[in-house]
Amino acid sequence: MRCPGLPLCGLLWFWLPLFASRPVKIDKVKADTKNLTRTIIARIQEEHTQTPCSEPTAGLDFIPGERPLESLDSMDETLQIFQRILPSLPMENVPVAQIFNDIENLRSLIQTLGSHLGCTFHKSSNLAALGNLTELLTLSPYTTAVVALDRLQTCLHSIVKHLDHIGSC
């Protein structure tokens, strides 16, 4: 008296907890991503409240933030660029090292979200363009720092906005 449906039932039963627990974890990842993004914004705003009225763009094109981030891949790529820029910024009043770590965590969260959605992430292609960063920082460090932090905020706001209705890569 063999029951052909039994293995199938067992298989379904085995997978049931996985399906049950997955939404909970992703929801937590989403919530943590939002909270962490807001935390980074608060860190920047707390010490660096000035927002440039007219932002110079000449020569600063390599710093992302002018275009909205609409994919997890672009978020990760953008954050990667900022991770390269941040350690060079001469901003003593901003906890740059902490923001760097926060971005590292944020990238991990975004990658976790992406892996859940089956996304693939690319290494930043603009990293090569950071070659003149050192020169810019030497020539006009304040401009570079202000613009970089301002654009980072813009990117983070864009991430928060996008996370509300994230459904694909």
Place this chain on the structure above:
Amino acid sequence: MYWPILDFIRMAVAHCMVHQIPASSFMLPCMSQNETSVIPLTAGVAASSPGLHGQHGTAETNSLVLVAEESFLCCLWSETHANCSLYTAGMETKKFTSSEISSLAPQQTDLSWNIQCWTKGDLELFVCILKLSNKKSYLNEEFKINLLYVLSELSLEDMSTGSLKGNFMVTPCDCNGSDKYECHIPSLKLNYTYITWLNIINGVTLLQSPLMLVRPINIVKPEPPLNLRLEMTDKGQLKICWSNPVLTPYPLQYEVKFSGNATQNAWQVVEIVIETSLIIGNMLIGSSYLVQVRCKSLHGPGFWSDWSTPYNLNAEDVMYFPPKILTTVGSNVSFHCLYNDKNKMILSKKIVWWLNLAEEIPERQYTLVNDRVSRVTLFNLNATKPRGKFFYNALYCCNQNRECHHRYAELYVVDVSINITCETDGYLTKMTCRWSTNTNALLVGSSLQLKYYRSSIYCSDFPSIPPKSEAKECHLQRNHYYECTFQPIFLLSGYTMWIEIKHQLGTLESPPTCVIPADVVKPFPPSNVKAEITKNIGLLNVIWTNPAFPNSDLKFQIRYSVNREEILWEIFEVSNAPTRSAMIKVLDLCVVYIVQVRCSGLDGLGYWSDWSKPAYTIVQDIQAPLRGPEFWRVINEDPIRKQKNVTLFWKPLMKNYSLCSVCRYIVKHHTSENITWTEYVTNGTTYTYPWTEDAHTVTILAVNSIGASSMNFNLTLSQQMSTVNIVQSLSAYPVNSSCVILTWTLSPQLYVITSFVIEWKNLNEEEQMKWIRVAPNISKYYIYDHFILIEKYQFSLYPIFPEGVGNPRMTDGFIKDRSEKPNDAGLYVILPIVISSLVLLLGTLLISQQRMKKLFWEDVPNPKNCSWAQGVNFQKPETFEHLFIKHPEAISFGPLLLEPEIVLEDINVAKALKSEDKQDLLAVDSVFTKIQDSEHDSACSSSHFSNSLSESSHDDKVSEGITRQSNIKYATIISNCKSSGLYEQQKNLRGSFNGCFLGEDSLITDSFSRSWEVGNQTFLILPDQDPSQASKMIAFSVVSSEGFSEPSDHDDIFSDGDSPERSLYYSGLTSVKKNENDIFLTENSRVMCHLHTNDLFKDIGFLQDTTSDLNPFIKNSLKYENSVKTFVPYMPQFQATAIRLPETTETKT
């Protein structure tokens, strides 16, 4: 100055004119240029600057000095080739040649050096040893040698001119003996390429080596292996193990050699292994073999290390593997044992294991690894308890006959459960972790270190110790806690942390714990906290500003208290995030509140913040006063003007009514003539106005910044009502100096009382009159004030009607009686009960007396119907004599006066006695019976008593009965006895009386009597008394003819636990009329009556007085009594009656 040299080096490198230093020794021959047959030399030779000569250490060469025209050519000598180069002072290559080794014969060289260079095992120092092997005699003995080098990051193949770093360095070589020189290059960079050469100065002659190249990593000579030891495999095979030297930049290979005899120098290389152990089997055990190990790089070039310290394989009698184990609580460990007793190996199956020489380890924990090796496994170990200086458990491998060798294995079990707690600061930038250890539980010499591993995000469900970890420096605080700080942090990374405990016996690790900094945040407290009591609503409103971090939702706790010396906090929870304010309902609105707020993560993770700085509310008007003030009046009459002035005075409105202040009062007037006006009182709480009309109503309103009170008191003064007097009485009872009770009674009246006003004042002192308004529905009031009880006080009670104030009732002074127990509420309950009981008892006695009168004359028993009266001729004195004869047996009981005995006095008065029917027997029978045995009872126990006095059929026994147990006196007054059922009880008294009376429970006797009355028969039961008091106390008991029972002895009486009132004395005299006014005085009636002897005698006297017809009979009996000698012994027991009764009867007669 360096550039030419560097350029040359670059050129030389470019032309591969550099020779790599091998990981072995090599030769450096030098010859004069004259002898050089191959290479013509034309240029001069460069030398070091004079300043460097004889100088130790490393220095930069600033210039090169041409010291001689002729120069020597040094070549690198290998087995096959000799490469030679000659450089000028400008380091230009003059000649470079490579020839067969045969081209340079040893005799052609003037000077020859044997050189060996290596990197020391500490990886810090490059060493070159130059040993002079051949020298021509014309050369001086003294050489000065310098080693010059320059660094490059790249290998020789990748080397370019750009890779040469900085200036070349010079380090002089020390002379170590006559012909041995040692050169050092400190602070090595292992993976850099060093280009180096030697300058050898002999007098004025300079010898210069060709350029040499070396990467220190390639010529490392490691430190020798350490810690050689014997271990045992799971299969019981011995293996020699060792530890790697501390610094091993690459994998090592090892060479193990054994020596069969320590005295011989015959070493034998056994094997080259790549592991840190070598199985040697058990064959070498017991031999005197020495083992040594050395190591070198497994891959690539390098030197062999020196040999390690020899390890002697000479076996002990008992060998434990391992000899010592350091482990953690809860773990399992195994020990192996090889037992060699007097050169005879003990078989493993004959080995038993003991722990601490006190506990034999069960055999089931043994494993026979092979025929010679036994293994024991200990499970789930507990922490070792130090015994004196011994911090280990001693494990013994013993023979089966319990002979143990003195050697033992040591087992150290350490509790490593160390709790690590972390806390992230409010900025979310720093995480501080704390942990502490019980130093007593750790082994001496242990060092602790926090290790951690950070995962990218989150923690795993079951944290484990990963292979790679980092150490974190922690500092011991004053509170004996170690504190480590992570800053900056990865907020959402999982930090898996544990404590590594290092000891020479091994390394232990505490259970790992994983912490996510975001989950252990202790936020900053909310700021800008403000608190106020809201107007109109009257709630405590708290607002605050959230801390900047964290950005997740928060929950809050508000604690608030009235701001006073002793602060009693109340907590209010706020979790409806997001919120920054809360409204709290508070009782007292007109006080200053102190408020603090703290916050925590809404998800419950993390810690509560500290409390915020306190905020204080301000007392202000919340609402218009809830009501106006209570007020009263004083009327002063001006006889001259014939005018009455009324002074109103009121108590300041309390804050709970004023909410929260009163700025002024409004007095509203309304007269009987319907005139209305208002007056304002800003200061003070009194107001005076003339009273002219018949009725004048005033109302006082309280006003604050919000408005006027809506509920107010009013008072009507009416000439007409002032004469109404409804308070009937008024009494004041002092309780103590601070409380007086005022009680009053009211007379029936038609008026509606709205309230009372009580006035009081000390008449002896001119203090102000005090007053209070009380509710109309009470008749007692506790006045709390400071009273001087010896002073005179006047209390007045005013009834207040809607129509006006009534006439007061006054009282001066206190009533003292009440002051004794004013608070005894039970008094009001007990007193009526006692009084009613007394009344009831008195009534019962009176009624009983009246009934007894009738009984004595109506219910004389008919001897024909009463068994015990059968055959008794009451007219003959002999009969009575017979009745009162004491049984001879009773004499044997000793002194009569000491006998606790019962004398039953049965008086049966025939009804006919009272009538004139002389035919019926008129008898008053006093039966004095001593009961010897409880079974002998002369009482009439039948359910019916005869009308005639009869004697029991067992009269003899009855009369003989003398007992100490059944000490009951009773008298029976019998009437209307229809049956002659009096019989003697053959069984115990109690049992017999059960059949006689309605219930034994209804009878409780002690030294007093109680009465029963059922039907129309009456008994008097006289209980026994102490011999000393027997004559002093008699109790009467009126017993029903329906039957009665009495206990057989005192024990039975006292053992009756259901009769708590056994010590109470009951007496009852009831009517004998059937179904008329039956009064039961049973134990259930609980009527207490103390019958003293005198009273009893009075009662008897009363009976005698009222039954005068009885006297002749009594007289006769007494006469008879006096005439019978046998009666005499009983007389003292009836001393009182014997004295009084005759007197009474005599007076009556």
